[in-house]
Amino acid sequence: MLTLSQDDILLGCQAESWRAALDQAADALHTAGLVAPTYRDGLYAREAQSSTYLGNAIAIPHGTPESRTHVRATGVRVLQFPGGLEWHDGNRVHVLVTIAAQSDEHLDILRQLTHVLDQDGMAERLAGADSRAEIAGLLSKAVVEARLDAETLCLGFPARDHQELALAGAARLRQAGCVTSEFVAALAETSPLSLGQGLWLAASHRGVEVPALSLATPATALETDAGEVAGVFCLAARGEAHRGLLERILALLESEAGGDVREADAATLLARLAGESASVSRRLARVLNAHGLHARPAKQLVQEARAQGIAIRVRLAEGGFDAVSATSLTKIINLGARRGQQLAFSAEGEGADAALEAICRAVEGGLGERVMPFDASREAIAPDEDAPAPESLPADEAHPGVAASPGLAIAPAFVLMTPRFDYPARAADPAAENRRLDAAIHEGKEQLEALVQQARGGEVAQILSMHEEMLGDPELHQAAREGIAEGASAEAAWWEAIDTAAQAQERLADRLLAERAADLRDVGRRVLGILCRVELPEPPDHPYILVTDDIGPSDVARLDTDRVRGLLTARGGATAHSAILARALGIPAVVGAGPRVLTLDNGTELILDGERGRVTPAPSAERRQSAEQRLAEHRRREAEAWEARFEEARTRCGHRVEVAANLGNTAHAADAVSRGAEGVGLLRTEFLFMAHAREPDLETQIEEYREALEALDGRPLVARTLDVGGDKPLPYWPLPQEANPFLGLRGIRLSLTRPEVLETQLRALLMAAVGKPLRIMLPMVKDVAEFRAARAIVDRLLDEIPETERTIDLQLGVMIEVPSCALLAASLAAEVDFFSVGTNDLTQYTLAIDRDHPELSAQADGLHPAVLRLIEMTVMAAHAQGKWVGVCGELASDATAVPVLVGLGVDELSVSARQVPLVKARLREFGLKKARALAGIALAQATSEAVRDALEAR
Template sequence: MMPMGGGLTTRGPRNLLRQIREAMAGGGPAQERLDKVVKTIASSMVAEVCSIYLRRSTGELELFATEGLNPEAVHNTRLRPGEGLVGEVARLNEPISLSDAPSHPSFSYRPETGEDPYHAFLGAPLLRGGRSIGVLVVQNQAARRYDEDEVEDIQTIAMVLAETVASGELLGLDELRDVEVAPHRPERIKGQRFAEGLAIGHAVLHEAPVAPERLLADDPVAEEGRLKLGLTALKANIDSMLEGGQGLAGPSYEVLETYRMFADDRGWNRSLEEAVRGGLTAEAAVDRVRNEHRARFAKARDPYIRERLHDLEDLANRLLRVLAGDQPGQRELPDDTILVARNLGPADLLEYPRDKLRGLLLEEGSAASHAGIVARALQIPCVGRLAGLRDRLSEGDLVIADGESGEAFLRPRPEMLDAVQARMQLRAQRHAEFVALRDTPAITRDGVRVTVLANAGLVVDLDTLDETGAEGIGLFRTEFQFMVSEELPRLQAQTDLYRRVLDAAGGRPVTFRTLDVGGDKVLPYLEVEREENPALGRRAIRLGLDRPGLLRLQLRALLSAAAGRELRVMFPMIATVDEFRAARALMDAECEWAERRGKTLPASLRVGAMIEAPSLLWHLDALLPLTDFVSIGTNDLFQYMYAADRTNPLVSDRYDPLSPPTLRALQDIQRQCAETETPVSVCGELAGRPLEAMVLLALGYTRLSAPAGGVGPVKRMILSLDLAAARRGVAGLLGAPRPRSAMRWRLWPGS
């Protein structure tokens, strides 16, 4: 019988953990070693019963070893998922302590175990990755409730058992063949398509948890010192980021403040310290506390609370890396890497070697997020909004990123692999067909010439320009250089990049969009006020005009890079004619500055505006005469027309880009440009999809700028198109008594 408030015979589980380690290291059959472990735990905790249950692949919990119950029940007693108190511990993923177990409504009587006399019950889950892979139970005849120290002790022991079972130290591979120590069954998760394509590879977790190499501390005092040093270094690192010293491109100020708040949280720090004092290494303590938080928060329905779980996960991973002394970029990656992350900024994604990166799977994000845009630029299949992804796979799992259906397949069956490989071969054949068309002019069947350009923003895009057959770059996003840099890019760095872009274009036209940051694109080295609604705040040209030095530096670099050549520059997010006048005045001032100093100016300079703000739709008569050209950014134009944030997955799919309102807006822009003879192009995502591109042509547009992966499909569509018939179709839709969406048309493969 356990004495009141007894706990371990030696205060703290350190002595018991050492005995468990000795039992594991001993020879003999696995079952004998497991029996020795439960006997050791029962003796040390003065318990009359100690039992270990492990989860089978069927979900059942099987009694694997016991001290005190009927030995014949071992491997014969199985509990269905959620059955009994043991099943309840596994379901809740947290300890249960009862003074009178038989009176609990979840109690399940199994006569073969012989547990009738036992009233006191204490069970703790064996957690791996926030999932319960088994349950550790101690029982006593006396009706009493176990105290907090005893609950703490059994959690520590359960954590060590979970790690040793999963690692194969306690049981061999044969014994574990049917034990679910990690996710292993094939799973399919439905998400959203961010970037098209198919990829098969092995999962690599971004900011992957560092598995503790040692669980038990040889010197607990030294481990406590290591933990304190690690926490101090972690907080200093976060403080540095908050001050802008690290120049991280991606995390917002609010996220870093949340990290700092959690790093200072007394409960988190106290849990870590208690785990170390109980005999764990600093790394094992972090792992244990993380598992407990993960199990607790994962049940929450409130999205805010679940978001805090991700913050704690990231913070724990950072602390583990601090303790391990890891530096970024030192990881060995497989040649077929499928990167798995909660979300990514552009700098994060570009840190990974392009030659090894096959696909990208995200728990969050949107097709218009940084990760989605960069993935499309790199032509990497990307699927996002995959709920619970990271908890449902392990590092190294075989996975499929299906950027066509917007799905992820984890540990796929052989027949699924065969089907996807067949689809990949078909895609390769289609790609070869697109490459064969690269030198073929984009002319419709009825003789209309269309200019097909490519969107770009990364140096790697330039390498694929010849392969796609694009006739130039219709949109070069200059902000990526700013977002991946640790500090504001200097004049020479900007000049070098723009010169390299023009050189790679080889005389083909390149249209540079000036810096488009703000909103969801945060530059941590620029001090900006936090805004309630950043999508409608100081972004793009508004930021450039508020900080003219920043914009003039970029314009100076563009003029220098284009010396003696044509330069095409357009200003983003123009909402008023006065904004364009002010921006054009800065360009004129920079030209005068260069001329006074005898610098070579571009052979020709064309300055345009992006039509992205709906306000311009009613002021084009004043704007167009001031511009050399305009380009329509459909991504932003449509989100503002429909008041639906394109980066918010809850509303991003609420509007139809080919519905009558958008088609009429596009039709009116094209008409006014034609009347004023103002060159116009479309450079949004719309221009890169065959069906949508066909509708644009039917509305009168003949200059399209598409993502690199969309150039080939759009060109093939153009070559097969009877444009006159398409124009009649769109006119019929818009002129009908009840206009319909052109999205109902499905005329070309791949549309």
């Protein structure tokens, strides 16, 4: 946000004319290093279009959209002219607030300045100020804005009473960053108050960061002993700033529409809370101006509203709850509307519809400025047209990316650019548009059903089935129909519905939800492609490596694995669904390699290394020959490994190391056994919780876990208890939004906040494993206290459940993911039965690198000596107590790392089922003595790069 500081202010300036003052302002920006000298031309061009005089002796010179290229850094300079000067429009000016903005940050300054425009005597006070602090104090004001928008609403929540609804509303406010956990705790201690009409109020001032109002409504009609519950208002009170929110509630009650809130959608509720009656006429118009609704178009809007001769009010359709008069310049500017945002206009009485139609035409026409149509699907991903084109990749040089799916591929490139959809924004026949949309959605479902059938189960089918459910979402359909009813084309209305839903998920700053937003857009593009009859270019009929900006899960599922040798994308991360599917299909993939990969020509030969995350274009004959030898060797080893997959896993000298499989679904246990897995070293049980709209009951969980245990036929199963929260939320378990979800409520710390959920899962595991070996593992443990809390529940269950109805071969262990757990391994080893090292998270937390970071992820290497030392400490502590240690992270299948892990004393390696034969084969290639020597070499290095270099040299 662009703000004013004392350092930005120049006192006692003098100028003979407004042009001389503007020159001084341009020089001040240039001297500060904010702009190039040519930015001056942009200031003059803006004044030629319209005066930047704002009011109360203040002008705000700023450049045109075309002059943004001359802005080096965003900033502001304030020039005081005590003697005043006449601006070119005849107004007297004492202060120039001169802005260098790379986008539309200047709107923040405008909003801050609106409070001074109506204050009497402000011009004289600005002219007479004799210190920079006084000027800053007059112009700056910390405005506390209360929140009531779609993100603070919690509609259709499955609650049993008004208290649960109040807590759901509080959780939504916390997710929105308005309150802390103290606020949630405060509401848990009080009962909501009845307001009548089935509405209730819960309020507190404790833990309030931003005053806000949530409305939580029940999923179904709710009657309690206290009376009908149509909705519960959850008010975060702070000083006087929440007074407007109370007025919104009172307005709703006075309209006697309270009982209707349960059936209303977000847009209708916001309209009612903005004071709009059911009889009011409403229209939406999108702001298309490059710099948003700044002073010049705002002034034009006010004039247009006054010309209608009828009272018109306006608010932001999303993110604003107070409707303001469309004839007030300061209030219009204070809306802070940016390009792409929609304004909701309302009016009542005779001529309202015609007036609203006229003002919406004016807004979408640009309000006196030249504007370009808005397409969210393009503007969100399209590069800046003024930005220089990315440089081509040099030949025969390795280019880094993110290793997403292991394997080596050599093939020519097929570059697939993201398709562009051209369609009209408006349509005249809503009925015809609805029919077109319904037909396209139906065709999209048929396409997905066909892909699901082709996939024949597994992760591919699961994710595509989720896409099919998304496509059937009635809220998406309704949102699109509402857009069509307002005159939008089927294409425009559909994409608006998709993009609005996707943006709502992305704003939660949550990685998993961001990935689901990508899935939603993938679904949206499918229907949009059908509507626009856009077909992707046909790939070549020979083997190739697919190169694209990004790729959706359904696109991956459609890939012809007989021809696609590899996948290379400019964007994306290793945990996106597309990357997961690439691994499931066995396609080597490098993602997040940057826009330069899109400069490759079709047919350019590539070497793609999915294990190291590298791609080499146009390799030399020597490099290609070396890669071919590696590929041939890899294929030979794969074939030999497959033949010997059922042999017991041992090193060359006979040292036993168990090789198990990581599973994300119990249905894959039989496949893991068929690939030679000697057990399951990690069952991610969250799959079961994420597959249900409500918490799965005891019987459902027992049935699911029993499927895996029976498939293992006596082999051990290590089941990780529910690991959700933070970056992996559950729809029926509302959680607060967290600035850093990886350091927040997740794993065992979250489960212990709802011990009844943990107890049901533990009971189900114990009962499902009757007569079979079971290992239960607790995730994200930081110290022995958390382990003891879970152990107490297990011990009580063992006493409650008869031995004939549960397993008697039980071990309870912890995952070593948090560095503190490794450092305190000695205290834990005395009480746990085993350790399993999750190297993915342990590396991330130890090195303070998000393993999906587009620039840093390549440095998140589990072979870093710091990570290896933590593993060594863990093994030593465990073996001193006679306990075993496994590794279940990606490092366990790294061919370079396997001997190091064995040399450190690791007893079990748990890898993806596909990797089991290869890891067994790798163990047979070295003895324990060599492994210990390699571990010593690795521990002696200073960096992960040095570790890998030293190991490769051996």
